Amino acid sequence: MIRYHILICGGTKCENSDCKGVISALEDSIKHNGLENEIKLVETGCHGLCLSDPNSIIGSLGTVIVVYPDAVTYAKVAPGDIKEIVEEHFINNRPVKRLVYDEAINGENLFSLNETPFYKNQSRIALKSCGIIDPENIDEYIANDGYQALAKVLTEMEPGEVIKTIKDSGLRGRGGAGFLTGRKWEFAADQVSDKKYVCCNADEGDPGAFMDRSVLEGDPHSVVEAMAIAGYAIGADEGYIYIRAEYPIAVNRLEIAIKQAKELGLLGNDILGTGFNFDLNIRLGAGAFVCGEETALLTSLEGNRGEPRPRPPYPAIKGLFGQPTVLNNVETYANITQIILNGAEWFASMGTEKSKGTKVFALGGKITNTGLVEIPMGTTLRKVVEEIGGGVPNNKKFKAAQTGGPSGGCIPASLIDTPIDYENLSAVGSMMGSGGLIIMDEDTCMVDIARYFLDFTVDESCGKCVPCRIGTKRIYELLKKITSGLGEMEDLDKLEILCNHVQTASLCQLGQSAPNPILSTLKYFREEYIAHVKDKRCVAGICKNLLKYIILAEKCKGCTACIQVCPTGAITGEIRKAHIIDQEKCIKCGACEQKCRFAAIIRR
Amino acid sequence: MKIIKIKNIAELNAYKEKAKNKFAVKENGGMKIIVGMATCGIAAGAAPVLEILNEEIKSKKLENVSVAQAGCIGLCQYEPIVEVFESGKEKITYVKIDAKKAKEIVNSHIIGGRIVSNYTIGEAIKNL
Numbered sequence: 001m002i003r004y005h006i007l008i009c010g011g012t013k014c015e016n017s018d019c020k021g022v023i024s025a026l027e028d029s030i031k032h033n034g035l036e037n038e039i040k041l042v043e044t045g046c047h048g049l050c051l052s053d054p055n056s057i058i059g060s061l062g063t064v065i066v067v068y069p070d071a072v073t074y075a076k077v078a079p080g081d082i083k084e085i086v087e088e089h090f091i092n093n094r095p096v097k098r099l100v101y102d103e104a105i106n107g108e109n110l111f112s113l114n115e116t117p118f119y120k121n122q123s124r125i126a127l128k129s130c131g132i133i134d135p136e137n138i139d140e141y142i143a144n145d146g147y148q149a150l151a152k153v154l155t156e157m158e159p160g161e162v163i164k165t166i167k168d169s170g171l172r173g174r175g176g177a178g179f180l181t182g183r184k185w186e187f188a189a190d191q192v193s194d195k196k197y198v199c200c201n202a203d204e205g206d207p208g209a210f211m212d213r214s215v216l217e218g219d220p221h222s223v224v225e226a227m228a229i230a231g232y233a234i235g236a237d238e239g240y241i242y243i244r245a246e247y248p249i250a251v252n253r254l255e256i257a258i259k260q261a262k263e264l265g266l267l268g269n270d271i272l273g274t275g276f277n278f279d280l281n282i283r284l285g286a287g288a289f290v291c292g293e294e295t296a297l298l299t300s301l302e303g304n305r306g307e308p309r310p311r312p313p314y315p316a317i318k319g320l321f322g323q324p325t326v327l328n329n330v331e332t333y334a335n336i337t338q339i340i341l342n343g344a345e346w347f348a349s350m351g352t353e354k355s356k357g358t359k360v361f362a363l364g365g366k367i368t369n370t371g372l373v374e375i376p377m378g379t380t381l382r383k384v385v386e387e388i389g390g391g392v393p394n395n396k397k398f399k400a401a402q403t404g405g406p407s408g409g410c411i412p413a414s415l416i417d418t419p420i421d422y423e424n425l426s427a428v429g430s431m432m433g434s435g436g437l438i439i440m441d442e443d444t445c446m447v448d449i450a451r452y453f454l455d456f457t458v459d460e461s462c463g464k465c466v467p468c469r470i471g472t473k474r475i476y477e478l479l480k481k482i483t484s485g486l487g488e489m490e491d492l493d494k495l496e497i498l499c500n501h502v503q504t505a506s507l508c509q510l511g512q513s514a515p516n517p518i519l520s521t522l523k524y525f526r527e528e529y530i531a532h533v534k535d536k537r538c539v540a541g542i543c544k545n546l547l548k549y550i551i552l553a554e555k556c557k558g559c560t561a562c563i564q565v566c567p568t569g570a571i572t573g574e575i576r577k578a579h580i581i582d583q584e585k586c587i588k589c590g591a592c593e594q595k596c597r598f599a600a601i602i603r604r
Numbered sequence: 605m606k607i608i609k610i611k612n613i614a615e616l617n618a619y620k621e622k623a624k625n626k627f628a629v630k631e632n633g634g635m636k637i638i639v640g641m642a643t644c645g646i647a648a649g650a651a652p653v654l655e656i657l658n659e660e661i662k663s664k665k666l667e668n669v670s671v672a673q674a675g676c677i678g679l680c681q682y683e684p685i686v687e688v689f690e691s692g693k694e695k696i697t698y699v700k701i702d703a704k705k706a707k708e709i710v711n712s713h714i715i716g717g718r719i720v721s722n723y724t725i726g727e728a729i730k731n732l
Contacts, residue, residue, distance in 0.1 A: 097633050097717045098692065110726035111719060113687070113697035118679065131640060131677035133627075140672075142616070143623035151613050210644075217642040218675015249643050264619075265609035273612040364680075368732065371679040390732075 003038045004090055005068040019063045025079040026065075029086040039090055067095075074099040118369045121388045123350065125358050126174075126334035127374045130218030135253045138260035141221040147266050149337035150225050153232055154274040162233040163189055166336070168344035170356030175201055175292070175329030176407065176433045177509070178355075178422040184326055187316035188234040191324035196236035198227050199320060199327040201297055202243035202250070205289040206405030207456060209436035211360040212330035214372050216243070216250035219334065220257035224280060226336035228267065230326050231278040238279050240320065242297050245284040254282055289406075289460035292434075293508045294327050296462065307464045308508035329434065331360055351377030355421035365402075365438035368393050377421040381411060384420065385439060396441035400524070404433025406453045406460075407513035409520025410446065429520040431513065445542035446525040447532050451479040453517040461510065468511030471502035475518060485545040487533040496522060541603040544588045548604050553578035555600035562592035562601060629691045634668035635714055636689040637661075642676035648683035649702060656703040657686070660710040669714055682728060688713060697725040 008023055023043070030039050063077045065085075072095050074085065081099060088094050113119050124130075133140040141147070153162050167182025188196060200223060204212040216223065227239045243251055258280050261267040269277045283301055290296045291306040298320050300306035319325025335357060339347045348356045355377040361384070364370045368390030375384060381401055385391065392398045400410040403420075409430035411418060418424050422432050440449070454476040463469045478495050481487050499515035499522075506512045522529060531537045538546040551562070551571075558576040570586040573579030581592070581601075593601045610616050629636045639645070639654040657671045677685045682699035686706065689695045696719055698709060705723055712718045721727055 098631075098690070100717055110729075111696045111721065111724040112694045113677065113679065113685075113725050114695065116725060116729065127678075130675045131642075132638070132674055134638075134672045135675050136673070139619075139623040140627050142620050143627045145620075147616060148620075151616055155613055214642055214644075214676040247643070249646065263607050263609075265611065272610065272616065369679060370681050372676055373678070393732075 001038065002040050005040050005042055007042050007066040007068065008063070021079040022063045022065070022077050022082065025082040026086070029082050030090075033086060033091065035086070035090060072100060117387050118371070118373075118390065121379075121383060122374050123358050123376050124374050125338050125347075125350075126215060126222075126331050126360050127218070127372065128338065129222065130214060130372075133219065135218055135220055136256050138221060138257065138264065138266075141219070145337075145341060146221055147225055147261075149340035150228050150232075150266070151272055152340055153229050154272055154276055159189060159233045159235065162229065162340070165344045166233070166339060169339045169347040170344075170351070170354075171332065171335055171339060171347065172355065172422065173329060174331035174335075174359065174434070176404065176431065178432060181328060181332055184316055184328070185230060185233050187314070188236075188319075188324045188326045191317060193324050195238075195321075195323045196234055197320040197323055197325040198230045198234065198236045198239035199298070199301065199315075199325055200227055200239070200241040200243075200333060201292065201294065201327055201329045202241055202247070203285045203292045203297060204244065204247075204330070204434060205287070205292050205460075206407075206434055206436045208364050208438055209362045209405060209434050211362050211372065211435045213247050213250050215330050215334045215360075216247070217253055220250075220253045221261065222337055223330055223333045224254075224257050224261055224267070226333035227280060228271070228278045229336055229340065230328070230333070232276055234324070234326055236326070237277045239281070240301055241280065241282050242285055242291070242301055243282060244287055246287055251282065251284065258282070288462070289456075290462040290508070290510050293510055296508065298325065298327065307462050308510070310507060331435070352419060352421045352423075354423055359420070359432065359435060361435045361437040363389055363437050363439070366392050366396065366441040366444070367439040375420070378419040380417050380419050382416045384437070385416065389439065392439065392441045394441075396443065398439065399442050399444055400440045400446065402430075402438040402440065402449065402517075403436065404431040404513075404516070405436040406456045407431060407509065407516055408433045408436075409516045410440070410449065410524065411520075412524040414524075429516065429523055431516065443540050443542070445483075445538050445540040446521040446528050447479065447483055447538075448540075448542045450518045450521045451476070451483050454479055454514070457510065457514040461514075465505075465507040465511060467502050467505035468507065468514065471498060471506070472511065472514050474498055475502065475515065479518070482529065482532050483538075483543045483545070485532070485536045485543070487529075489530075489533055491533065492522065492526075492529055547588065548583055549581050549586055549588060549590070549593060550602055550604055551579050551581055552600045552602060555598050557598055557600070559597070561595045561597070565591045565595045567591065629670075629689050630668040631691045632668075634691060635670075637669065637671045637714070638674045638687050638689070639671070640675070640677040640683060640685040640687075641673035644676060644680050645683045645685065648700075650684035652703050653684050653686060653701050653706045656706045657710065660707060661714075664710070664715065666710075666714060679725075682725065698723045699725050699728045 064075050065077055066073045085096050088096050163185045171181045172178040202212050285291050288306050291300045293308050296306045296308040315325045315327050351357050358374050358376050360374045363373050373388055398413050400412050402410050411428055415428055425432050458472045458476045461468045461472055475498050478491050499519050503515050536546055541547050556578040563571045568585045568587055570582045571579050639650050641650050661669050661671050684701050686698040686701045687695050709720050712720050
């Protein structure tokens with residue numbers, strides 16, 4: 001009696017040459033087990049499952065066989081699998097689970113994040129193990145080549161070679177300014193001193209940015225290992241990680257990582273028997289944005305109020321406690337082990353002429369896919385917005401992208417083909433910054449955005465220097481005036497002059513870069529400023545003082561729903577007759593607009 | 605693994621090999637489940653998901669299945685994210701998982717070999 005019918009594709013067009021091998025292996029095995037009378041082999045045409053189209057989402061399914069009566073489908077069957085299928089399934093009646101093809105994995109469905117456009121367009125170096133390994137388990141880090149880079153530099157490389165490798169890779173600081181990391185290390189290495197320090201800037205403070213937090217929460221050992229490598233390169237035996245107290249999970253995982261590394265002897269004295277000593281400490285920052293600036297960070301590390309000091313001397317010459325110090329950002333460190341293991345050329349092969357490697361961005365705002373993305377330098381903004389980000393939701397138009405947070409600027413839609421790297425972003429009046437990337441749609445008011453960022457910098461200015469302390473406040477007041485509908489045309493000129501002064505005269509980058517959000521929006525969206533000033537209009541419908549809620553009489557059904565939600569009793573009208581909003585009483589809360597089912601209430 | 609100091613490269617490499625075996629997804633139906641447990645994931649409710657997965661795997665005595673936490677998987681709006689790795693197969697990404705869905709995944713996918721397609725990333729994208 002035939003127990004099983006086996007359908008196998010014998011299609012001649014099929015390019016899976018394995019099919020023939022599978023068929024003959026099946027025939028042999030059936031014969032060998034004496035199953036000729038129980039199993040019938042049927043050669044069929046194409047099952048339509050073996051997607052050999054290279055553009056298909058899941059790639060080839062290889063040779064497919066279907067076993068009836070249960071229609072168990074095996075995919076990617078190789079001749080070597082036949083013995084197992086025959087013995088397990090046909091004789092013991094246990095389908096071979098590992099080969100079973102679930103309807104799940106067919107071309108129309110995709111089940112793995114790796115196959116989505118969000119993920120496919122990324123290249124992960126700094127985030128290589130983030131989201132894959134258990135960050136609280138050093139064993140898993142070691143299993144994935146962890147501490148191999150440290151072992152390599154300690155046993156095979158002179159400190160000078162390490163610095164040369166980092167220099168040749170072209171790695172630049174990922175904290176914003178983009179200084180060549182290898183050069184920084186070289187300056188510190190060249191100093192003669194019996195005490196040097198390696199520090200890590202994990203004081204990530206830009207609104208909307210969480211790259212460093214994610215690296216520390218997902219792969220803390222990569223930073224620990226890289227700091228030890230930096231220590232070896234410059235001749236330091238001690239390091240500090242300065243991290244915001246607002247990142248409790250990252251702090252906790254770093255503590256665990258350092259403890260585990262010490263227990264295994266990968267931090268401490270005589271690491272791997274090479275005589276190299278290196279120890280790490282964690283210091284918590286209290287959340288002052290200015291402490292992300294390097295001199296302010298070091299001042300805070302020393303136990304003082306976090307305020308910047310003039311440079312030079314640069315930290316590499318005179319840093320923490322007056323000693324030569326290398327201070328790098330978390331993401332910069334996260335690239336180091338990969339550069340050591342794969343070589344400078346490998347890293348330099350990615351990116352653009354002057355910006356090598358990749359950059360991690362925290363993608364947010366009016367975008368379909370919000371998240372953490374790592375892309376090669378030189379990827380266009382269009383690719384990030386449209387492919388990785390999945391476009392702007394709700395059929396709205398892309399208006400601008402904000403990079404660099406309060407220190408950066410807005411890139412307008414007309415420049416969406418700008419390749420993202422240090423040079424190009426500066427050229428369009430923005431900056432790389434630490435990697436916040438906020439997407440804005442047509443409902444975003446650019447003047448209001450500038451006001452928002454200035455509000456932030458006014459709060460965060462440390463107050464040490466006058467241009468930043470008073471200048472940002474005056475800029476903020478002007479912006480507030482414009483968004484309130486009281487602006488005059490001469491305010492725009494005043495803004496520009498003031499911005500230039502603050503930019504050139506401030507002590508540290510906080511003040512120097514604070515005007516960027518205004519200058520870039522003034523450059524690309526000047527007509528929006530003018531509309532606020534001259535026409536007293538906010539096109540995006542954001543600035544409350546400039547907008548009115550109006551009921552369109554022709555659309556209003558007179559249902560009274562808006563009347564019931566209005567908190568100030570500003571709406572009047574009889575049932576089934578068009579209602580009216582009393583502009584004197586209206587506080588522009590928008591409750592009526594949300595409640596109206598007929599789209600009869602609009603902002604103008 | 606027992607904590608002993610790693611004193612040289614040979615010992616580091618030996619340690620690495622041991623660790624590799626420990627974390628490799630076991631062949632012949634072995635699986636590894638990871639839960640994104642960065643701040644974003646935890647805020648979205650990943651902690652109880654991890655807990656229930658651990659309990660289920662333990663109570664059902666699924667010895668060649670392991671459960672672990674990981675850092676940020678990257679897609680904020682889909683947290684909590686759970687990924688299932690099986691040797692020789694593409695991983696499966698489940699999104700917006702809660703304790704109830706996690707149980708279903710164990711029963712259907714981990715034990716029965718049937719992917720719960722409704723909870724996968726592909727389905728979530730379709731329904732955008």
